[in-house]
Amino acid sequence: MIVRIDKHSRVPIHDQIKEQIRGLIHAGQLKAGDQLPTMRVLSAELLVNFNTVAHAYRELDSEGVVTTKRGEGTFVASTPGAAEMRRLRQRKLRQLVNGLLEEAKRLGYSDEEVRDAVEQRMAR
Numbered sequence: 339m340i341v342r343i344d345k346h347s348r349v350p351i352h353d354q355i356k357e358q359i360r361g362l363i364h365a366g367q368l369k370a371g372d373q374l375p376t377m378r379v380l381s382a383e384l385l386v387n388f389n390t391v392a393h394a395y396r397e398l399d400s401e402g403v404v405t406t407k408r409g410e411g412t413f414v415a416s417t418p419g420a421a422e423m424r425r426l427r428q429r430k431l432r433q434l435v436n437g438l439l440e441e442a443k444r445l446g447y448s449d450e451e452v453r454d455a456v457e458q459r460m461a462r
Contacts, residue, residue: 339368339375343384351386355394360403363417364426374404374412 341358343351362368374380377395381388395412398404405415417423442452 351390352394368414370414370416372414
């Protein structure tokens with residue numbers, strides 16, 4: 339499982355961890371029953387405080403995304419069905435696009451400049 343964080347982001351690290359785990363589930367890279375790294379292992383890999391990872395795992399557990407079995411570890415609780423997966427992925431894509439457009443507008447880019455940049459990137 340690959341999780342990357344941006345320590346300079348305004349998004350709290352525990353939220354970044356949660357969103358990336360959800361993203362891996364929605365992308366089908368994590369499936370129901372898959373075991374997540376232990377909190378200690380993930381905190382060491384990310385070079386963050388153990389409590390930060392514990393906070394993310396606790397919230398995912400309370401949301402029903404993962405389940406923690408004492409002495410065994412933390413596992414993906416379930417994965418959405420195909421229709422739900424498409425809906426979740428489309429919602430996330432819309433959020434990403436909205437974020438890009440809001441930031442580009444804030445920085446003074448025109449719609450045409452953004453469109454050209456996206457098209458150039460997609461052409462690669």
